[in-house]
Amino acid sequence: MQTKGFIYILTNPSFKEYVKIGYADNVGNRLKQLNNSECIPFAFRVYATYEVEERLTDKKLHSLIDQLNPNLRSIENVGGKVRVREFYAMSPEQAYSILETIAILGGHRERLKLWEPSAKEQKDEDLAQEIEEEHIERQSPFTFSKCHIPVGATITYFNRGKANSGVECVVVDDKAVEYQGKRYSLSALATELSGSKHGVAGPRYFKYQGEWLNTIRARAEGRQDPTRIEDVWVIPCNSKLYDIVGAFNNFNTIDWSQTNNTSVGDTVYIYVGGEYKAIMYKCEVLETDILSTHSVEDLEFYKELADKPDARYMRLRLIEKYDKDKFPLNELREHGLKNVQGRSKVTYQLLNYLENNQSDKEAK
DSSP: OOOOEEEEEEEOGGGTTOEEEEEESOHHHHHHHHTTOSSSSSOOEEEEEEEESOTTHHHHHHHHHHHHOGGGEEEEEETTEEEEEEEESSOHHHHHHHHHHHHHHTTOGGGEEEOOOOHHHHHHHHHHHHHHHHHHHHHSOOOTGGGTOOTTOEEEEOOTTOTTTTOEEEEOSSSEEEETTEEEEHHHHHHHHHTOSSOOOGGGGEEETTEEHHHHHHHHTTOOOOOOOTTEEEEEEOTTTBOHHHHHHHOSEEEEEOOTTOOTTOEEEEEETTTTOEEEEEEEEEEEEEESOOOSTTGGGBSOOOOOTTOEEEEEEEEEEOOTTTSBHHHHHHTTOOOSSSOEEOOHHHHHHHHHTOTTOEEO
16 A cells, blocks of 8 residues: 655754755654754744655655765764754756656656745745844955945835835945934934834845846845745736837836735836737835826827826836746746736746746836
């Protein structure tokens, strides 16, 4: 009699450079066992699972990974004994890609599931990242020159749910900005604007030209900046109703219908349907809650415009423009996009695909 179970990929903010790959008849029970320990500050979470029919399938997967690269496995010598663990020095996306390849080759793609983090898990990941960034900031304070941001540049503060999200300040030297006539370090200004009782890592709260400062810094230092998905959306555009290509060929900002959970500073990827069937634009939300005052500048690009006196709009600024062959629908679906009929939040898998394949992007 065959017993079905699951190969799982687990992540933990306590050691984000590793993933745990193992097998369990019941992943929920296994997770409870692991999280019963008080030796780690944050809990494990399920990143992905793959249903299998053999209990030893994870051992076969371990053997495959070890043959591909034996240096990925966590191995230590304790008291003269070698301890080989189920932890691998790879990103969860890399681990998922291996499982996905196995699933496709085996003809069981439907058995593979990518799990979205719960609100609690997302909060833990954000807290762990903030702690790490505060440590990085203490060890080596942020400088604008390292990130190629010139004196006189304008940067913008963003913090979801805060009324002052979207306020701007000006870079006055390598480590300071000016806001309302007063000079601040980034962390001091972020702490004041956020109303925090303790200091915060300033680069986490500011964007320059639509990109988070901590992301720019990580790239300059050769580090990978953890993906932030809480403020990134995919929204569709029906090209039969609105000529968005023509609009963005003429304007850098357009107004778009708004949902309740959109905030100033959010990133919006626009999927264009019709003849294009691809994500073609990356935008930043400049303003929200624009009531019944839709911009008239782009009216010529509407093929059909419904009269909605109670509608709310958000103002989008174009950050990047892509050729229709850059992010086509078939590849978007392979990387986790499930819905092109309505707006949705990105998944980690989808955002990593979008961000890691922009080396030949056409910035506007």
